[in-house]
Amino acid sequence: MALQADLDLALQLAAVADDITNRRFRARDLRVRQKPDRTPVTDADTAVETAVREALKSARPDDSFAGEETGGSVTAGRTWMVDPIDGTKNFLRGVPVWATLIALLEDGRPTVGVISAPALRSRWWAAAGQGAWLRRGDADSAPQRLYVSDNALLAHAYVSTTSTRTWDTFHSRAAYLRLAEACWEDRAFGDFLQHCMVAEGTIDIAAEPVVNPWDITAVQILVAEAGGVCTDLLGASPQGGTGALSANPRLHQLALKVLAAPPPLRAAPEPGPL
Structure with a gap:
């Protein structure tokens, strides 16, 4: 057909x-x-x-x-x-x-x-x-x-999520905050709109920790046909329910690394007086 x-x-x-x-x-x-x-x-x-x-x-x-x-x-x-x-x-x-x-x-x-x-x-x-x-x-x-942005630097990137609260439940709020802090600006446009904006090139990255297949399938092909990549937070198909990450190919790889990286080790506190 x-x-x-x-x-x-x-x-x-x-x-x-x-x-x-x-x-x-x-x-x-x-x-x-x-x-x-x-x-x-x-x-x-x-x-x-x-x-x-x-x-x-x-x-x-x-x-x-x-x-x-x-x-x-x-x-x-x-x-x-x-x-x-x-x-x-x-x-x-x-x-x-x-x-x-x-x-x-x-x-x-x-x-x-x-x-x-x-x-x-x-x-x-x-x-x-x-x-x-x-x-x-x-x-x-x-x-x-539509075409995704050609931005190649996280420091110049505009990132969006749906709700930071869901990161606590389904992934890691600390991981999202690391990504947001690595980027130029962050907002919460949320749901379908942020992925459509990635396809438009008006924002650079859309990240969310949990999606259902019906939430993501239509925007998955939209982002791909605009020259971008839409996967889950591990780089696999977003239809598996383990989140969604949309971006241009370069930023997508950089964002995956930030979201997967363990939190930085904190220096041990100095011992107090005896």
Whole structure:
């Protein structure tokens, strides 16, 4: 099946999702419940995932599906993976930084990725061998091709994470602070946005200690098609759940080393008086 047809379908699915999320964003009757892992889910999350799943069942009946809310797993062959709203906490609080993430994996390898953030009037997309793209504004606005930054020095790098608190639980806050201190500036743009900004070249490094496959698959191919690298914090596939690190190739290697390095030894205190 032609890759362009899959990309066109993913973009159509993003439009379906945008229609739902735009109507429910800041709705007074938005319904929110807490999942067993204590993360929130809204009626918009479930509505988007259901709509996308049903559309794919019709358009690609032989493909598998994996979604954050309704389940499924990556299988051999073709699997569509969907995060209906990445940034649900922002969505339910009325913060406009959230997006629907749609990706196609073929034999476990991402080949198509779409990230649609209608409240930001932004949509990013990529397909294997076709580059990474961003369109801001109306649907008839001209898209721009994306490239990661060419910065090769941590001392000149701009780094972002999602939340420093999660580093305590899933990796090491000290490791992230070493990276932040080695860089020129650090912020917490968070979630999908920081990886998209790496693909745009507006920041240099995005690092987070824990991700789920639906959080990272679409941005993984976006970063790669922009000339960057997206792995976990050990340099392996980010779909394994052990964090995510996006950067240009040079900074990616430097950041991996900083995150893996043991903390510096502290000098023993001088003995006090007897």
